[in-house]
Amino acid sequence: MQGSSSSPCVNNPSSSSSLAPPAPVVVLGAADVPPPPRRVVAAHRLPLRASPDPASPFGFTFSLDPDALPLQLSRGLPAPVTYVGTLPPAAAGEIVPSDDLDDYLLQNYSCLPVHLAGDLHRDFYDGFCKRYLWPLLHYLRPPFTPADAGNLRFDGGEYAAFLAANRRFADRVIQVVSPDDGDLVVVHDYHLCFLPAILRRKCPRAGVGLFLHSPFPSADTFLSVPVRFELLRGLLNADLLGFHTSDYARNFASSCSRHLAAGINATTSSGSGGGIISMNYHGRAVQVRVFSVGVDMGRVRAALGSPEAAAKAREIADAYRGRVLMVGVDDLDHLKGVTLKLLAMERMLEADADMRRRVVLVQINNPARSRGAGADAVRREAERIKDRINRLAAAPVVVMVDGPVPMPVKAAYYAAADCCVVAAVRDGLNRIPYFYTACREESSSPVSGGAGAVVVSEFAGCAATLGGAIRVNPCDAEALAAAMRAAVTMGAEERAARHRENYGYLRAHDAAAWARAFDAALEVACRDLPAMRFVGAGFGMTYRAMAYRPAFQMLAAAHVRPAYRAAARRLVLLDYDGTLVAEVSDERERAPGDLVIRLVNELCGDPKNAVFIVSGRRREQLAAWFAPCEKLGICAEHGYFTRWSRDDPWQVMSDKAAPLVRGATSGWEAVAEHAMRHYTEATPGSYMEVKETAMAWHYQNADPVVGPCQARELHSHLASALAGEPASIAIGTHVVEVNPKGVNKGVAVEALLAAMARRGKSPDCVVCVGNGGEAMFAALERASKAGSALAAGASVFACTVGKKAGSAAAFYVEEPADVVGLLAALARCGGSPAVQAE
Numbered sequence: 001m002q003g004s005s006s007s008p009c010v011n012n013p014s015s016s017s018s019l020a021p022p023a024p025v026v027v028l029g030a031a032d033v034p035p036p037p038r039r040v041v042a043a044h045r046l047p048l049r050a051s052p053d054p055a056s057p058f059g060f061t062f063s064l065d066p067d068a069l070p071l072q073l074s075r076g077l078p079a080p081v082t083y084v085g086t087l088p089p090a091a092a093g094e095i096v097p098s099d100d101l102d103d104y105l106l107q108n109y110s111c112l113p114v115h116l117a118g119d120l121h122r123d124f125y126d127g128f129c130k131r132y133l134w135p136l137l138h139y140l141r142p143p144f145t146p147a148d149a150g151n152l153r154f155d156g157g158e159y160a161a162f163l164a165a166n167r168r169f170a171d172r173v174i175q176v177v178s179p180d181d182g183d184l185v186v187v188h189d190y191h192l193c194f195l196p197a198i199l200r201r202k203c204p205r206a207g208v209g210l211f212l213h214s215p216f217p218s219a220d221t222f223l224s225v226p227v228r229f230e231l232l233r234g235l236l237n238a239d240l241l242g243f244h245t246s247d248y249a250r251n252f253a254s255s256c257s258r259h260l261a262a263g264i265n266a267t268t269s270s271g272s273g274g275g276i277i278s279m280n281y282h283g284r285a286v287q288v289r290v291f292s293v294g295v296d297m298g299r300v301r302a303a304l305g306s307p308e309a310a311a312k313a314r315e316i317a318d319a320y321r322g323r324v325l326m327v328g329v330d331d332l333d334h335l336k337g338v339t340l341k342l343l344a345m346e347r348m349l350e351a352d353a354d355m356r357r358r359v360v361l362v363q364i365n366n367p368a369r370s371r372g373a374g375a376d377a378v379r380r381e382a383e384r385i386k387d388r389i390n391r392l393a394a395a396p397v398v399v400m401v402d403g404p405v406p407m408p409v410k411a412a413y414y415a416a417a418d419c420c421v422v423a424a425v426r427d428g429l430n431r432i433p434y435f436y437t438a439c440r441e442e443s444s445s446p447v448s449g450g451a452g453a454v455v456v457s458e459f460a461g462c463a464a465t466l467g468g469a470i471r472v473n474p475c476d477a478e479a480l481a482a483a484m485r486a487a488v489t490m491g492a493e494e495r496a497a498r499h500r501e502n503y504g505y506l507r508a509h510d511a512a513a514w515a516r517a518f519d520a521a522l523e524v525a526c527r528d529l530p531a532m533r534f535v536g537a538g539f540g541m542t543y544r545a546m547a548y549r550p551a552f553q554m555l556a557a558a559h560v561r562p563a564y565r566a567a568a569r570r571l572v573l574l575d576y577d578g579t580l581v582a583e584v585s586d587e588r589e590r591a592p593g594d595l596v597i598r599l600v601n602e603l604c605g606d607p608k609n610a611v612f613i614v615s616g617r618r619r620e621q622l623a624a625w626f627a628p629c630e631k632l633g634i635c636a637e638h639g640y641f642t643r644w645s646r647d648d649p650w651q652v653m654s655d656k657a658a659p660l661v662r663g664a665t666s667g668w669e670a671v672a673e674h675a676m677r678h679y680t681e682a683t684p685g686s687y688m689e690v691k692e693t694a695m696a697w698h699y700q701n702a703d704p705v706v707g708p709c710q711a712r713e714l715h716s717h718l719a720s721a722l723a724g725e726p727a728s729i730a731i732g733t734h735v736v737e738v739n740p741k742g743v744n745k746g747v748a749v750e751a752l753l754a755a756m757a758r759r760g761k762s763p764d765c766v767v768c769v770g771n772g773g774e775a776m777f778a779a780l781e782r783a784s785k786a787g788s789a790l791a792a793g794a795s796v797f798a799c800t801v802g803k804k805a806g807s808a809a810a811f812y813v814e815e816p817a818d819v820v821g822l823l824a825a826l827a828r829c830g831g832s833p834a835v836q837a838e
Contacts, residue, residue: 037182042084044191047071050091072296076515123161137214138426170198196238204534207526209240214428216248219255236281240525242291244461258716283547287525294510303411312412327417329364332375337423342385344480356393366403414439419487423474429461451499453487468498555811557825563795567765576615578771602827604631639748668725672738700734746775753789764791771801777808
C-alpha cells in the first residue's frame, strides 16, 4: 500500500496491515515504471449507495453513486483516485466495521470508509457541523445571551466530537497517501476543516487542498465564536483553499488578517474570473482562489435519456398541457427561501388574475440534511401558503413534491419547465439553475427543452456566474413577483439570448473543468513542500508547522568574510528599528548608541563600501541621529526620501508618490487619518505619527493583548476602506502603516542598485540585515536572478533579525546585539585600525 515506509507521514500502517491496496503489489524491475501519483479525495460521505442484501457477507450491496458530488468533481482528476469518507446513511448504522469490509470497498470501489460510532457521528455532523457551524458560515451570528441561545449555542461536547471525527479521517488519509510519490489530498467542505491541520502535523509535506462548498462570512461573524482561531488555523494548514466566489475568498482572507494577523503577500488575477490571494502562514504560502463548480454533463445526459425520465416527461406533458410551468428545487431549511418564493407567487397571482389560469409552480422539496425542527417548520409554513394560493384558482397553481426525488425525475421537470426560480437568502453556490439550463439544452424530447428562463437570488453564489439570469433580492416580495412574471412572459428572442449566455458558461465550466483547475492549482501551491524544513510548535489545535528554507541558517562572520574581503565594491543595507536598536517601549531610548555610530562610521570609511540605513522613520529624525556619519546614505520613509551622504541633497520618488496633502479633506489621507485617530482614542498607550508621505499607528506602549487586537482591526478596516485607492497598508511589529502605493524598501533597494550600475559601480558583495526587511530581501533575490544590477557572480547575504518562518532571507541572527557584533566583525575584516584596536 502507498504511504508505507517511504512516506514521511507518521503512524503509517506497516506492510502487514489488513487494508489492501486498490491494485496488487508488484516488485518493480529495472525497466518498470513506479505507480502514478494518486489523488485522495476526503469528504463527509463516500460516493456509494448501499442496498440491504441478506446474501451479502456484509448485509448490503454497494455501488457507486453517480449523483455524489465528490465523485462528479473527480472526473477531471488524474487517476488513480481514492475516496475517504463515512458509509452511506443506510449502512452506517447497521453494518459491522471489519477489515474485510474495508478491503472489499478499497479494492472494488477505491473507497476507504471512516467508521464513526452513532453518538460520535451524531454530535459531529448533526451537532457541530449542521446545527452550529453551518448557520455560522451562512452569516447567522451566534447568540449573545442564554435566553437567545436557541439552536445556535456553542456546545463543547459537540466540538470535541468534531475534532475526534477529523482525527479519524486523518488516520484514514494517512493510510493511503504518500507525499514522496507525488500524492495529493483534495478535501471537500467545512465538515473536515481541521483535517489539513492534523495532516500538517503528521505529514508536513503532504499537499492538501480544501474546497469550501458553503459561503464564508465577514470577519465580524467570528467575533463571538469561542473556537474562531482554531477554525481559521485549521483551514490555513491547507496549501490551497478554494471558494465559490471572490466575496467569500476576500472574507476569509480578511478574517485571517484580523483574527490571526496572517499576512497577505499578494493578490493577482487568475484569469478565470477570480483573483489569487497568497497568504503567509508560518513560512508556507497558502493560495486562496476562486473555482467555478459546474455540473456533470454526462450525468445530465444519462438522466435525461433514462426510461424513468421519458415516462415522467409524458406524465408532465399531460398534466400541465397548455400551461406555463415553473419549477423550484430546494432543501427544506430556512435559508433556501421556499416561503419567500411562495409569497411572491401569491403576490403575482393576486395582481394578475390571468396568471392563475396560465401558470403552475412545481416545488420539489429535498429532504432535510440533518435532524431538527427547522425543516418541519418550513414545511408547515409552505403548506399553509400553498393552500392559500390554490384557493385563488380553480386548478392547483402550486404543486408540492416531497423528496427524495431521483435525478431522472428531476431532469424531466427541468426539461419541461419554462422557468426555474431560486429564492435562497444565503447560499454557497446552488447548482439548481445549472441543472435546469443543462436539461433544457440537452433534452431531445419534442414536448420539452429549448430556451429557459432563470430567476435567481442575488444572495446565491451562482448569481455571479449566470449572466443571462434575472437577479433579484428575494426579501423584496414585489421585486421577486415582478421577476417571476417577467420570466414567464419573456419574448422568445430575449429568452433564447439569455439561455445561450447561461449555457455557454456551463459548457466551459463543467465538473471536469473544476477538477482539472483545482488539481493544477494544488500542484503549483505545494511544489515547494519537498524542499522545506518543518519545525513543530504548540500542542493540540495550537500546533503549528513552521516552514523554513533548507538553507536558512544563523549568519556568522565566517559566512561573509571570504566574499567581503575579495569584493571590489560592497553595499551594506541596514534596517533600523529591531536591527540596530532593540524594540523598546520608550521612544527616547531608540536613538543609536555611541558604538553603533562608531561602527557605521568605520564601515563608511572603507572606500569599497556604500552603507545605507533603510527605514520607515522620518528623514529629519534619521538625519539628526546619524549626523556624525558624514558618508552614510539614508533611505527614509521606506525609501521615498534618499540621500547618498550627509551633505548630499534629498532625492524623492517623484514618479512613485507624492507627499501628504496637509489638511486634506478627501482621498486616502483623510480616511487613514480619521481611522487612526479613532483607534488612538480607543487604545490607551497608542499614538499616531504623521510623516511627510505616510501615516503610522504605533501601539508598543498599549496593553499587550488589546494592542495587537486593535492593530488587526485597524488593518482590516483600512484594507477595506482604502480598496482601490493609491495606498498600501502594512502591519508590522507594533505598527500599522499606510504608505503611497509604489513606495517600499524593496523599491528603494532597486533604485540604489540601478544608480550604482549607471555609475559603473555594481556591487559584487551585498550585506542586507533587517527586522522588517522582507521587501529588501525580495528585491535582492530578483536582482540576483536578473543579473543586471549586480556584478557578475555577486555574493548576497540577506539576513533577518529573529528566526522568522517563511522569510525570503537565507540567514538570520537572534537579536540586534548580534547585528552589532556582525558589523564589528566586518569592520575588522575591512582592516579598520580603530576597530582592530578595540
